[in-house]
Amino acid sequence: MSDAALAPPSIEEQAALWVVTLDEDPADHAARTACAQWCAEDPRHARALETMRRMWQSVTPQTPLPAPERRPTRRRASRHALGLLVVLPCLLWLGSALPWRIWLADERSAVGEVRQITLADGSLVTLNSDSAIDIDLSGDKRRLRLRRGEVYVEVAKGSAPFVVIDRDGSARALGTRYAVRRDAEDTLVTVTESRVLVRPRAAPEQATEVAAGEQVRFDRNGITLSTRAVAPGALTWRQGRVVFQDAPVAEVLRELARYRPGLLLADEQALAGLRFTGVLPARQSDEALALLAAALPIEVSRLSPWLVRVSAPAAR
Structure with missing residues (x-):
């Protein structure tokens, strides 16, 4: 065996x-x-x-x-x-899990799709794969509610502040360009221009100002990872690429799974210790897996078009 x-x-x-x-x-x-x-x-x-x-x-x-x-x-x-x-x-x-709020969201992107939307105020919003937002530009409000996934906002000039709200709190633009990513445990805010004020929902006293070239993680109870420099290529998903710098293979596969319909399973115990540095195509997951397999000692098993398992190669 x-x-x-x-x-x-x-x-x-x-x-x-x-x-x-x-x-x-x-x-x-x-x-x-x-x-x-x-x-x-x-x-x-x-x-x-x-x-x-x-x-x-x-x-x-x-x-x-x-x-x-x-x-x-x-x-x-x-x-x-x-x-x-x-x-x-x-x-x-x-x-996915078919939550009704996702289906009823104002704007959505499919798995593997990156969409750009121009809002009524002129702001440009880019949705990453499998993302959903609600939009509120009524009265003096400029507000997005992130229901799932990740959004990158290029805020148009206006008198009202621009705010992205999600499960964990809010990210208020003090400038123009930033991304908000909702993960399983917390939220990641990445700023590329000017500044953003991050405010955890249940701990407003921990509000943190994030400058261009920085990112921070937080959940509803506070900051979970302090402000740090943005890694090179952190937002290249907008151009259809994902960049990794000495990343564990399990982390690489979790990221690729965001862009692939179905399940991408990893035998994380067998793959422990393997790390990857390089650039992979985000929306061509079969090609990305082939490139990964060419660079590392891994085995990719396609059980169906929607079920792929990655493990260490069997011993000979």
Whole structure:
């Protein structure tokens, strides 16, 4: 048996197995207890389980399933979980987790798409892949609400301040050009011209002014990463490229996954220690993966057009 076959399952694969196991036998108290313990081990486990549960519910009947005649074996559950991992990327391609606020947003971009929008006040807004915003230019307001993803704003001159608001707080323009990126745990603000005032939602006393050439991370409770210089190429996604400087391969793959429909899974344990420096195409993910595989000892397995797994090559 190869090393790849012995590699531990990813968090997504474990979450899929838990969803299928609990769905087939909801009364299994031991399985529920074990699943709860697994979720408590790492916050990523609970998030992955909730994501898989939402997507599983979207492809299963809304009426209760009949009780199985016998307790499913782990082999059967594993086969169903594999089916889940093959089907779910199609749903991701059609709209990720399908939150209604994203579908009803004023402007959206598809996975792999970068869109430019000119607002009524003359400001230019660029949406990164899989992003969504609401726009409020009523009265004396100039406000964007970032629902998902990343936005780069080139603010037109005007009497009213321009503010980007998201889950964690606000970024008010004191000049003209900056980006706001909403990540899973916090928000990243990158300033390319003039200054921006960042204000965490629940800690306004930690308001921080960010100058051109700087960036800062924050969540609703405060600053999570102090102001630092912007890395070269940080916003080259606007030109369809992503730049990495001595970055862990797992981080590179997470970034590429933002531009690829479906799931891009990584065996992070097997890839630990591998790092990458270079430029990859953002919107041609197959080409990006080929370039990565040519530069590093990794193996890219395409299980379907919407499901790709990256791991260390099997031992010979």
